[in-house]
Structures are given as structure tokens and as C-alpha cells.
Amino acid sequence: MKFAVIVFPGSNCDIDCYKAVEQTIGQPVDYVWQTATDLSAYDAIIVPGGFSYGDYLRSGAIAQFAPVMAEVVKAAEAGKYVLGICNGFQILTEARLLPGALRRNKNLKFRCHSALLEVVNNETPFTNEYSKGEIIDVPIAHGEGNYYCDETTLAQLKANNQIVFRYVAGANPNGSVEDIAGICNEKGNVVGMMPHPERAVDKLLGSEDGKRMFTSILNVWREQHGAAVNS
Amino acid sequence: MKATVYVTIKQNVLDPQGAAVEGALHSMGFQEVGKVRIGKYLEFELDTTDRLEAEQRVTLMCEKLLANTVIEDYRFELEG
Numbered sequence: 001m002k003f004a005v006i007v008f009p010g011s012n013c014d015i016d017c018y019k020a021v022e023q024t025i026g027q028p029v030d031y032v033w034q035t036a037t038d039l040s041a042y043d044a045i046i047v048p049g050g051f052s053y054g055d056y057l058r059s060g061a062i063a064q065f066a067p068v069m070a071e072v073v074k075a076a077e078a079g080k081y082v083l084g085i086c087n088g089f090q091i092l093t094e095a096r097l098l099p100g101a102l103r104r105n106k107n108l109k110f111r112c113h114s115a116l117l118e119v120v121n122n123e124t125p126f127t128n129e130y131s132k133g134e135i136i137d138v139p140i141a142h143g144e145g146n147y148y149c150d151e152t153t154l155a156q157l158k159a160n161n162q163i164v165f166r167y168v169a170g171a172n173p174n175g176s177v178e179d180i181a182g183i184c185n186e187k188g189n190v191v192g193m194m195p196h197p198e199r200a201v202d203k204l205l206g207s208e209d210g211k212r213m214f215t216s217i218l219n220v221w222r223e224q225h226g227a228a229v230n231s
Numbered sequence: 232m233k234a235t236v237y238v239t240i241k242q243n244v245l246d247p248q249g250a251a252v253e254g255a256l257h258s259m260g261f262q263e264v265g266k267v268r269i270g271k272y273l274e275f276e277l278d279t280t281d282r283l284e285a286e287q288r289v290t291l292m293c294e295k296l297l298a299n300t301v302i303e304d305y306r307f308e309l310e311g
Contacts, residue, residue: 057271058299065296094299101301103240104247148244148302175245 001221003029004042006072006088008063013049013085013198020198021046024214034066039075043221047072049086049141049196059102059144060090069095081125081217082190086142089182089192098185098192099157100149102142106175110143114206115195116168117181121161124188125220129212136209138195140173140181145194147176147183154178160186165193232277234289236307238298239270273297277309285309 005017014031021029032039039045052063063069069091076082076097084092092098105111114137119130130136149157154177157163165182172179174194182193197210240246246268253267277285289307298305 057296061296061299093301099301101299103245103302106245106247108247108251146245146247150301175247 001025001027001043001218001225002041003027004032004039004045005029006034006045006047006068007031008034008050008052008066008091010052010054011048011050011087013087013196016196016198017046017048017085020201020210020214024201024211025218027218032068034063034068036068037071039068039071042075042080044081044083044217045072045075047082047084047088047091048198049088052087052091055087055144058090058094059087060092060094063087063091064094073097076185076190079187079189081221083126083213083217084190084192085196085198086140086145086194089194090144092190092192097190098183099153100147100177100183102144102194103146103148103175104144105142105146105173108143110141111145111173112141113139113173115140115173115181116171117165117195118168119164120166121164121184123161124164124184124191125217126184126191126213127164127216128220129216135168136200137207138197138200138210139206140195141199142174142194145176146174147180147194149177157183162186162188164191165195232279232282232285233310234273234275234277234285234307235310236273236275236289236293236297236305237270238273238293238303238305239268241302241304242268244302270303282309 166179197213200207200210249267256264293305
């Protein structure tokens with residue numbers, strides 16, 4: 001299984017994502033610069049965190065028009081796995097691959113600490129190794145993670161089981177609608193989340209609860225491709 | 232032709248910066264202030280004299296890039 005980590009000017013979690021893929025599942029992974037025009041070699045695409053294009057205008061506003069994004073859209077439509085983390089989530093919403101938008105945190109603070117999340121949907125390719133309702137510890141680091149969508153969209157998200165992660169009750173760090181921390185598209189192959197699973201892949205980092213996002217996706221891919229486990 | 236674009240957070244969407252500025256103004260004694268909204272102001276030149284075309288093009292720019300219509304409204308003025 002081959003992973004791409006997209007790199008924009010201003011990305012700063014690309015190395016963490018690359019290392020997380022290497023260390024958790026040992027699969028081939030490449031950095032792919034934002035001008036790339038072919039992602040056909042990749043099975044999964046990670047859009048990492050950071051401040052792409054300096055967050056000028058809005059987070060993700062300019063990055064959504066980088067040449068590689070047309071390929072990310074194509075990959076998403078083809079059913080490949082796309083994971084947007086933090087700024088990557090913002091980019092995916094700007095590109096309309098995911099509904100809603102991320103606003104400035106309600107308390108105006110850049111929140112950088114560990115956060116407890118509830119796994120709301122454990123049926124996505126990224127979360128199948130968690131149990132439904134499981135509480136996991138994954139750090140956040142953002143100033144604009146206050147998820148917003150209108151009532152109609154929220155009803156659709158619920159009806160289609162598209163809310164993947166919620167901050168646990170009473171510990172919403174940014175004011176997001178319904179404590180939403182991560183969502184997926186209707187098909188479930190595109191996930192966006194503000195917390196950083198790539199920063200929670202080893203006990204030395206304070207938590208290894210993010211590890212199973214990577215093992216989940218490899219398992220799904222192997223099932224789909226009939227590859228033997230441990231190959 | 233000169234275009235002036237204003238982008239603001241939709242009325243029904245929380246504007247945390249606006250709320251903070253409102254709080255600051257109140258604490259300074261400007262009690263009469265309410266409903267503060269912070270937005271963006273952009274100005275640029277357009278190399279055209281066709282007003283209708285300019286309107287259509289600037290609308291496109293706003294829809295595609297300058298505003299995120301999920302949370303923001305925009306309006307613009309054309310001069311010259």
C-alpha cells in the first residue's frame with residue numbers, strides 16, 4: 001500500500017505524517033510537492049497540518065487551488081483514502097471534499113494540548129480498529145478548528161453517520177458545532193479531523209491512540225486487495 | 232476599473248473576534264456598541280471597461296476564492 005503526504009509551502013506536519021506511516025505500518029510513503037499532477041500511484045493521500053500559504057485570506061483558501069488538489073479530488077472520487085489533518089482538514093473543506101468550514105476558535109486561543117475524543121463512527125476505513133464510543137487521547141494544535149455547518153448539513157452528517165470524532169462532553173476546546181472534531185464524506189473514504197493522530201503513535205509522545213488510524217487503513221486496503229496480512 | 236470587496240462572517244455564524252472586540256469596547260465605556268462583526272476588505276484594479284463583465288468576474292472571484300460562502304457573505308463596489 002502506497003501513501004502520499006502532500007506538501008504545500010507552509011506545511012509543517014508533513015514529516016510527522018511520513019514518519020507515522022513508516023513507524024506504524026511500515027508502508028512505502030512519499031512526500032508529494034503541491035505542484036504534482038499525478039497521484040495515480042498512491043492508494044492513500046494524507047493532507048498534513050501546518051499553515052499552507054501562510055493561512056493567507058483563510059486557512060486552506062489558497063492551497064485548495066494548488067495543482068495537486070485537482071488530483072486529490074480525483075482520488076477521492078475514485079474511492080481512494082484521503083485523510084486531512086488540521087490544516088489538511090481546513091483544505092478539504094475549502095475544496096468542498098468535506099462539508100462545513102472551520103472558524104476561529106471560540107475563545108480566540110491557539111489550543112495546543114492533548115484532547116480526549118469519542119470515536120463516534122468506527123466503520124470508516126480510518127477508524128475500524130477502534131470500538132464505537134471508545135475514548136482516545138490525541139493532541140490538538142490549532143487556532144481555527146471551530147467546526148461549523150448549517151442545520152441542514154448537520155442533519156445530513158448525523159443521518160449518514162458522518163461524524164467520526166467528537167471531543168468528549170465538557171471538553172470542547174474550540175466551540176465546534178456538536179463537539180465535532182472530525183467528519184467524513186458520504187462514502188466514508190475522505191476523513192478530515194482537527195486532532196493529530198500522527199503525533200500520537202508512540203507512548204513516548206504521550207499517547208499511542210492515533211496508531212490505529214494507520215493500522216485501520218492498512219487492514220481495509222489489504223482486505224480489498226486480497227493481500228495476506230503481514231505481507 | 233477599481234473593485235472594492237467586503238467579506239464578512241454571516242450574521243447567523245459566530246464571529247469570536249467580533250465578540251472580543253465588542254467586549255473590549257464595552258469595558259472601555261462604549262456601552263452603546265452592539266453586534267460587532269469583523270470582516271475583510273480587499274481592493275484591486277480590473278483591466279476592463281465593461282461593467283457587466285466586471286460584475287460577473289468579481290462575483291466569480293468572490294464565490295471561488297475571496298469568500299467561503301459556507302460561513303461568509305460578500306459584497307463589492309466597482310468604480311471607474
